[in-house]
Amino acid sequence: MSTHVGPDNARLRQVDRWWRAANYLSLGQIYLLDNPLLRQPLAPEHIKPRLLGHWGTTPGLNFLYAHLNRVISERHQQALYITGPGHGGPGMVANAYLDGTYSQIYSHITGDEDGLRRLMRQFSFPGGIPSHAAPETPGSIHEGGELGYALSHAYGAAFDNPDLLVAAVIGDGEAETGALATSWHSNKFLNPHTDGVVLPILHLNGYKIANPTVLARIPEEELTALLRGYGHTPYVFTGGFDDEDPVSTHERFAALLDEVLDHIARIKSEAEAGSTERPAWPAIVLRTPKGWTCPATVDGKVTEDSWRSHQVPISAPRDNPEHLELLQDWLHSYRPEDLFDDAGRVAEDITALAPQGPMRMSDTPYANGGLLLRDLVLPDIADHAVDVPDPGATHGAATTTLGEYLREVIRLNPETFRLFGPDEVASNRLQAVYEVTGKQWNAEYLRPEVDDHLARAGRVMEMLSEHQCQGWLEGYLLTGRHGIFTSYEAFVHIVDSMFNQHAKWLETTNQIPWRRPIASLNYLLSSHVWRQDHNGFTHQDPGFLDVVMNKKAELVRVYLPPDANTLLCTYDHCLRSRQLVNVVVAGKQPGPQFLPLEEAQAHCARGLGIWEWAGAEVAGEDPDVVLACAGDVPTLETLAAADLLRQDLPELRVRVVNVVDLMRLQDAAEHPHGLTDREFDQVFTTDAPVIFAFHGYPWLIHRLTYRRTGHPNIHVRGYKEEGTTTTPFDMVMLNDLDRYHLVMDVIDRVTSLGSRAAGLRQQMADARLRARQYTRDHGQDIPEVAEWVWPG
């Protein structure tokens, strides 16, 4: 346990000067094209023609940054700064400029007047930088464009980084979002000894775009009860009101921050000494005026401490001389002449507040996780492969096999890999992982009989919130580690927007040389649309794939391995990849296995291929029909259809194609995994009918193939939004994806077939009726489909 002596006055003057400089630079970024040091009277041509920044949150962010600088140096504390409030960009850029990181990374933004001019001009300017704490912003892992994920990201960063302090600023607008509201409970999932510390700083500046915020408009005792209810010890600070002398504000806040960090230090040392109590970690409530230090009124209207300072408090300085003068006065109020030398260099006593090298929050490697990333040590998949002497001869559950493989991944990588899921790791049959780890849990324990696999420290993170799983994993990846998120397929839509934002982050970092690649974001969707026997219609939606495909081809991958060995190969590949989003859909239900490991490896390497053993082709001749499939359930139905055709129309030349890597269907010009037209035509032909049994909504296949020569011949069966609680085979029948219907589709499209085909078509229609009736009568699938195995 250690306490620190409070800062002396000189140090606080430094803090104040940093704050003023950061505010000045932020304001300059929002408004100025030129005249960055106000060496001339401010003129309209110095003002940007379009004012696109946000002042409201900025001075508070700068205030915190300045104060954190002090304690980082004094305590030699590794710290990461998360800017939850939207549009915090100008502040973060200003601070990175003051501590030298910015010029180090962007050499044209020099530490002189020219550099200042460029710094200000580039902000929210065409060809320049965005207005958020974007990937372009040093020190950021959290853009704050879409609100709600500050705390989840912070906790993800803190896991397995025991020496790290993550200061997470939460805007009071952001605090109203669902994702943020539940993320407060992350503290029940943090181990105080083996993980780092998250310091939530709830920044109550009181207003959003046009409204007060909820948390700023409840009594303080209600707010502190809320934070205590979340499991925190609240430290409430109010500053910037009633013309308080800034030095006094700094003094009070510095004292509070020291108290908070002392409290944290006590908790950490108690944990190191073996305490297993869940600590009530400190959380700061920082109440300051919105737009702090901007003009109190503009055009006679209250501006500071109101929603009117959210964006640009003075709206028209280029056209309105009064506005221009007001802006000039405002800029002068920070006394730039006092903060920059004649050459435009930041005064040395200010830069001296910055910690050294990578201790600077804008230079910390934790905010450029690729710098810290190590490859996973991966087990040999051969040790986990299912023995498949013949196709269909073995039964197994794909995810059970994957679970055994992941158990070894966890054993081999005890500090850099985690599995995230909303209460579904066991239900998705990955339970083998519990042989080597537990579910990290720091809330109350009751009795071993009901607390199974709970652990003070463990690799599995389960909370019933897809937002938390996704946010934690993002934070974990962005700080240089690896992980998987397992979710029900339908409910991964809950994080559609988070996926979008993470993909956009990756798209942008691909263009930023100093950002090092991070591990891919891996999804495992194993409780999928076709097997919701007891959950029904609400749990049936394969549309996440459509959302994913909207993002840039270079960073999204969709895999549909049809059995255990293909799933193993797929995941082995995913866990080695970088800068991607890998979506893997694979069933958790026991089913027949088709490919021995070597064939699975070859098949996955190709991404799609002809399964000669399943078709009925004649060497050297073109097929009469192609049965294509993607996904475990469609593959089974396709194989059963191929079997029916071989028995009943033996003369029909049938090709069976299985697709694991959906991106192979796209044109090589559209996607790095895409097939050339020549390759595509060799597999699918240009003229044979293709009956494509697809896991998801059928039009996705059309979207991927509409430019192919043979596209008019492709007929897709997939999920067409029909479902309820029913049997597996009834589900495929409801959507016309069943084996019998596939055979009927073949008969309808291969025109050369004779009368025998017409009879078979009727047989198939009858078989469907029989299967449906049996199901209604017996509550289960008719044995001829439930027990069907590949006759190989």
Add this chain to the structure above:
Amino acid sequence: MSTHVGPDNARLRQVDRWWRAANYLSLGQIYLLDNPLLRQPLAPEHIKPRLLGHWGTTPGLNFLYAHLNRVISERHQQALYITGPGHGGPGMVANAYLDGTYSQIYSHITGDEDGLRRLMRQFSFPGGIPSHAAPETPGSIHEGGELGYALSHAYGAAFDNPDLLVAAVIGDGEAETGALATSWHSNKFLNPHTDGVVLPILHLNGYKIANPTVLARIPEEELTALLRGYGHTPYVFTGGFDDEDPVSTHERFAALLDEVLDHIARIKSEAEAGSTERPAWPAIVLRTPKGWTCPATVDGKVTEDSWRSHQVPISAPRDNPEHLELLQDWLHSYRPEDLFDDAGRVAEDITALAPQGPMRMSDTPYANGGLLLRDLVLPDIADHAVDVPDPGATHGAATTTLGEYLREVIRLNPETFRLFGPDEVASNRLQAVYEVTGKQWNAEYLRPEVDDHLARAGRVMEMLSEHQCQGWLEGYLLTGRHGIFTSYEAFVHIVDSMFNQHAKWLETTNQIPWRRPIASLNYLLSSHVWRQDHNGFTHQDPGFLDVVMNKKAELVRVYLPPDANTLLCTYDHCLRSRQLVNVVVAGKQPGPQFLPLEEAQAHCARGLGIWEWAGAEVAGEDPDVVLACAGDVPTLETLAAADLLRQDLPELRVRVVNVVDLMRLQDAAEHPHGLTDREFDQVFTTDAPVIFAFHGYPWLIHRLTYRRTGHPNIHVRGYKEEGTTTTPFDMVMLNDLDRYHLVMDVIDRVTSLGSRAAGLRQQMADARLRARQYTRDHGQDIPEVAEWVWPG
């Protein structure tokens, strides 16, 4: 203020008997195919072959239902019951059967032994009913398939229903979701006088599928602090532990419930007397064992009060004789012989606990909102139309005009229409509504200068949570009212999954004759992908349209009105529609207006059409090229491209087609709004190149048109995931959707053009370079595009 005398013992015996009967019927639904009254020894053939129900939450739901029945009758209180926990279906069906509603609606489920057999068999059985409180379940507006929306739905139902009590049961699993976590704050948006009451009942049964729940594993003082922090008065009840006599449990809970309802009555009467204090409404914490009343152990493992009772506590009674006996004992423990008469009718003293007629929670019209729905009184759009003497001659902002129209909608429908948005109603320029209403706000007020348009009661609901906006609106619609949700286009993805669930609800209710149609769910996405000048890349995603299109054609509509009058016509249509989801994308930025009202009406009625004034066609001849467009920004670029072509290639026969109703592009066989092939070919031709400038991701147009004859000629420009903070024209250039690029696309595709075209192509490429350079230099768009107007 009124207090009630506690229930006497006879009444509590009735409650207990109801509870036992409901539990028995629930258990029977999960397990029994036959032998519904246990008149024979239980045999394997009486057991369902697949056990697909969930017991865990059911007894708690039944307990609450029984107790609520009592107070509803005693207090003549209208009540709606929201079943937040997942898989509450068997309980809700059992209660509806006991109170007679079920047999009234489903006449084959008779009130005798045969009916009981059918009731039990149908549950989670092929051809039967789902396992949730689904649309098929009387009394439900909330399925609970996807978790998180119980409280939002409850508040939506309570708004403008001052006499309604909404009892909202929240599972402790659900309580971990983001949406639920923030929805507690709904109480700051409820008016205690003009709205109804929401009574949250947090059901802590302690476990999810395989884990304890967070809120059950924090100290009680932390939990009550949390509820106080949310603004509630917590009433904590623990029951069902330590072999407490059920009568004692009922007695204690009945007393607590009376206390709670007395408290509510006091708050209501204070509000009626004019109090404007925000009340600390009661919230009940109900702590009971998970699986309450099931066997304490099964196979030697703790089952009651553990996650093992989540689903089917006894897993194999059909195959395992010990399990069968245990199940028989369990069923007998409710003493069915005591609850049903010889004919299998429910004992009269039990049914007598039910309130009368529509006071029954399963028969309340509030749960079948179409029964209460009244048409909106709609203003004449002619009173709000923009005067457009010539195309492009007038400037206006589409949403400003819509705001004036909505002002009148609100004025004319003061109790049945609300506008929901996450702090964006003003930013989306609908501020005219504030002339007649305010933003309902029941948190603290400060000063009028900063609290503008806040009101104790108002038609505008703004909280920075898309989940809340969507959930409130859904609850409001499902109880028979009307509304609109305005959102940023990118962030409506936050509620993708909620949209999915609501669409599924509508899809199912379309098949249920007793469910009456409700008002459509209307989206207004007016801060869209193309105009995120100051927000940048994180705010650019038009993919919600792709999500919407995955749902059934009969219930989704997408409109892209290009100007104010078409937006008016569109919304006039949407507000009259039923059972749909209408997605309207319309810009909030000022821009040129194209169609006078009459033309707008005709154009919207057609859904798409040729704009002859914009093209350069020769009567009776086919066009050389079709320029199609959908969306305001693409329309402007298309018109500018048409203008360039008319000037520079006057001999080129150009057709301009504008699409308002995107569904018109689909085949008539696929969508009720779809064009026949003949109609489509007349507009788009079968052989001319079509350059389609689209608002969203380009492949959506291909998905809609891939079956059309002319599809190979359709070339789509849209958003291809390029963006940042920049000018409007730079945005379209980044995505090759700008006028110059469209002209280049025409030249590349119309092969008959001569050398003049090659020169024009180069001019266009040069113009692009110039425009980009100007933007980089000046921070704004080059005047020739920024000031361009249609030369008509």
